[in-house]
Amino acid sequence: MASPFSYFRKNQRLWMAAAVLIAILSFVVAPMLQSFTGSGPRYNRKGANDKVASWSGGSITREQLDVEMGELSVANTFLKKLAFDVREKGGFPKVPEVRPDFGLVGITPDTRDPSTILERKILVAEANRMGIHFDDQSVKLFLQKFVDGKLSGQDIQKTLRDVSGGRMSLVDFNRLMKEELAKNAVLRLANGGQRFEERANAQGLPTAVLSPPSKTWQYFTRFKRRASIEAFPIFVKDFEDGVEGKPTDRELRDLFDKGKEITRIAQPVVTEPAFMTPELADFEFISCDFEKIIEEEKAKIPEDLLRAEYDRRVKEKTYDVPLTPEEQKALQEKMESESKEQEATQKPAEPSSNLPPTLENPENPALENPAAQNPQPPNPQSSLVPTSKTRLVSYQDPAPVEPAEAPKQEAPKQEAPKQEAPKQEAPKQEAPKQEPPQEDAPKSAEATVGDFPANPVAGPTPGAQDPAKPQVPTRTQTFEEVKDVLSREMAAGSAFRILEQRINELRDTMEIYAANRRAWERAVAEKDTSMKEPEALNMQALADKYGFQFGRTGLVDVRTASTLPIGRSRVSRGPRMQPFEFPTLIRVAPNEMEADNPGNLYLPLQSTALLTRFLFWKVQHEPASTPSFETAKESVMSVWKLQRAAEKAEAKAKTIAAKAASGALSESIENETDRALVVRPTPFSWFNPLMADFDIQLSNVESLKPLDNDFMEKVFAAQPGTTLVAPDAAKEIYYVIKVLEFSPSDEDLMLGFANAPTTSGVQNVSNMESSSLIRNWFSTIQKQTGFQSRP
Numbered sequence: 001m002a003s004p005f006s007y008f009r010k011n012q013r014l015w016m017a018a019a020v021l022i023a024i025l026s027f028v029v030a031p032m033l034q035s036f037t038g039s040g041p042r043y044n045r046k047g048a049n050d051k052v053a054s055w056s057g058g059s060i061t062r063e064q065l066d067v068e069m070g071e072l073s074v075a076n077t078f079l080k081k082l083a084f085d086v087r088e089k090g091g092f093p094k095v096p097e098v099r100p101d102f103g104l105v106g107i108t109p110d111t112r113d114p115s116t117i118l119e120r121k122i123l124v125a126e127a128n129r130m131g132i133h134f135d136d137q138s139v140k141l142f143l144q145k146f147v148d149g150k151l152s153g154q155d156i157q158k159t160l161r162d163v164s165g166g167r168m169s170l171v172d173f174n175r176l177m178k179e180e181l182a183k184n185a186v187l188r189l190a191n192g193g194q195r196f197e198e199r200a201n202a203q204g205l206p207t208a209v210l211s212p213p214s215k216t217w218q219y220f221t222r223f224k225r226r227a228s229i230e231a232f233p234i235f236v237k238d239f240e241d242g243v244e245g246k247p248t249d250r251e252l253r254d255l256f257d258k259g260k261e262i263t264r265i266a267q268p269v270v271t272e273p274a275f276m277t278p279e280l281a282d283f284e285f286i287s288c289d290f291e292k293i294i295e296e297e298k299a300k301i302p303e304d305l306l307r308a309e310y311d312r313r314v315k316e317k318t319y320d321v322p323l324t325p326e327e328q329k330a331l332q333e334k335m336e337s338e339s340k341e342q343e344a345t346q347k348p349a350e351p352s353s354n355l356p357p358t359l360e361n362p363e364n365p366a367l368e369n370p371a372a373q374n375p376q377p378p379n380p381q382s383s384l385v386p387t388s389k390t391r392l393v394s395y396q397d398p399a400p401v402e403p404a405e406a407p408k409q410e411a412p413k414q415e416a417p418k419q420e421a422p423k424q425e426a427p428k429q430e431a432p433k434q435e436p437p438q439e440d441a442p443k444s445a446e447a448t449v450g451d452f453p454a455n456p457v458a459g460p461t462p463g464a465q466d467p468a469k470p471q472v473p474t475r476t477q478t479f480e481e482v483k484d485v486l487s488r489e490m491a492a493g494s495a496f497r498i499l500e501q502r503i504n505e506l507r508d509t510m511e512i513y514a515a516n517r518r519a520w521e522r523a524v525a526e527k528d529t530s531m532k533e534p535e536a537l538n539m540q541a542l543a544d545k546y547g548f549q550f551g552r553t554g555l556v557d558v559r560t561a562s563t564l565p566i567g568r569s570r571v572s573r574g575p576r577m578q579p580f581e582f583p584t585l586i587r588v589a590p591n592e593m594e595a596d597n598p599g600n601l602y603l604p605l606q607s608t609a610l611l612t613r614f615l616f617w618k619v620q621h622e623p624a625s626t627p628s629f630e631t632a633k634e635s636v637m638s639v640w641k642l643q644r645a646a647e648k649a650e651a652k653a654k655t656i657a658a659k660a661a662s663g664a665l666s667e668s669i670e671n672e673t674d675r676a677l678v679v680r681p682t683p684f685s686w687f688n689p690l691m692a693d694f695d696i697q698l699s700n701v702e703s704l705k706p707l708d709n710d711f712m713e714k715v716f717a718a719q720p721g722t723t724l725v726a727p728d729a730a731k732e733i734y735y736v737i738k739v740l741e742f743s744p745s746d747e748d749l750m751l752g753f754a755n756a757p758t759t760s761g762v763q764n765v766s767n768m769e770s771s772s773l774i775r776n777w778f779s780t781i782q783k784q785t786g787f788q789s790r791p
Helices: 006-010 012-037 062-088 114-130 136-147 153-164 170-191 196-201 213-224 249-259 290-300 303-315 325-354 379-384 388-396 399-408 412-429 440-447 460-465 479-525 539-545 582-587 629-660 709-717 746-755 760-784
Strands: 051-055 058-061 226-235 280-289 320-322 474-476 549-552 570-572 605-609 612-622 723-727 733-743
Touching (some): 051 062, 051 114, 058 062, 062 114, 062 136, 114 170, 136 170, 153 170, 213 709, 213 746, 226 709, 249 629, 280 539, 290 479, 303 479, 539 549, 629 723, 629 733, 709 723
Antiparallel strands (some): 226 733, 280 549, 280 612, 570 605, 605 612, 723 733
């Protein structure tokens, strides 16, 4: 009887083909059909089919927006992985605007911001209107240039499968890339020829926006020119009580309609209507202070270990530092004092060689040796050569002092060899080479201040000291001076390991709670009552356990969050996500269908600000909402009054400015109390030069509230002696400004401009103004396409 498996062996190719067909249908075709039809299980969310935006010829639902955000994230990760593989094999993506080191891969970066998807849709609609279209062959050509011939088509498909986990096929990727290519084409047309160099080299190398020399000069002076002004503030709120009359209901409703879909975040000017409630979020966080751990570890280092390390570094001259001018002056005074004391102690011994014979001095070598009775001839030589070690004092003192130093011979018996002076000169000239004490080195430097003696015999002696190259005097820092820095360096390694260990343990605890909570939420959604809600994690107790600080932000908007310490940190969650500013999370709504969505509640995240790390999660989120007219009526009335008050404040400011045009600002103010409000800030530039290489920031002006670009433009366009009126950024204060002077002079500025016309700051300003033009152009397209968005 035949084996039951013989049938399968006989038709094994057919069975294998059937198995492959079933796998393709299950893992490729079915997800694609769900993606296009919206029939998958994740489309059961309430409001999934609500339109979030519409324009002429298209619209997008909330669920489609979430899907496309997920696809954009996968596409970015896919291209980053390709770029990494290409560079490892010695290639580089040959497509425009690719900078793998900065996470830029030629498409919209993954910022988790829904507005990027809407922007792409609008630009694609504009591309269609202009007749710009891309097909699958265009995407294929893009990938071929991207991999630079280093990867095959199979490698590309395998990478896409690995990165997406089968969630994105090449069909999905092609559809997304055709929109991205159309969007980029329209943006390049809008930019004109400004970045043609960057697109030509196709290497992702940053190049400056092309600007004419006159524009480059303007950008240069915004960092270098400083203005000196006097300012007198006039507060808008002081005029609110003086506003007469009441608005009609129609006026208030018109004002409300203008600002009902605008938040105060988007419109910070208090006199402009903005009544929409912005997104709000509440966060719990644990602040992990690295400095605290370093102090703990510093206290554990024994004193003897610190001193041993200090001694080792002293031998290596690690702590040798140049003397400060004050220390050099003190050293010079000390050396002068010591030289005077030495001279004073040597003078009493001078007459000893000429004493007559006495009981204490029975023998007179001068009488015994007839050749020594006349000491004058050998005096010049004997006074110079034997006193070579003290010659530095002779450079500062008058020349006649030299003969008095001859008695430096300790015993009269040593005077006998003086007859052989020529024999002794040669070895004594080598004395400077044999001087071991280092104390003489500063004296040589000190001696260069005075005049060298004209005696030719002394010529070779200072030459041996090489006074043309004086050494910089140094000193060794004491143990107490470097103790804190030394202990910090020795404690940093262990402190960092402890910090990492504590953070990992904290994050693991938070991850366990987050996983249990997500499982409970799924059970609730499936109406499974067998699972209980996990006990809330006590973050306060957890922070106390590890010696960290617990905090909670409360419900805050983007503007309020940016003022908090955690609001100035940057968030990161693994290598797949670009770091972003903390306040951005407030605008990211929770989405339970995306496990890695950073806006989800109770999702552990980590951020860094200088030496402090934050472990946190969002515990509450409230989307932006439009209040009713009745609810916002009080706010509408307040804006109406502020508008009238601002008109009165500006009128008064102009009156004072007119009076101050021909005199001092303080003299044009009648009230003595008001005169005290006149301030003269430290001279300031248009942009902050300290941030030029990183960002474009307006300079902070001392004693003035935050200002805007219009204020700076008015001040720096004025002539010295001009009086003008300019409000602050929020238009809460109108300043009367007296421009005193500008510095440095135009000649000095031009000299600096000629040496380095295009700095990083100049390039950044060029980019900023170019981006501003693009934004204005984009706003025009929005109006032309009838774009409308809904919260």
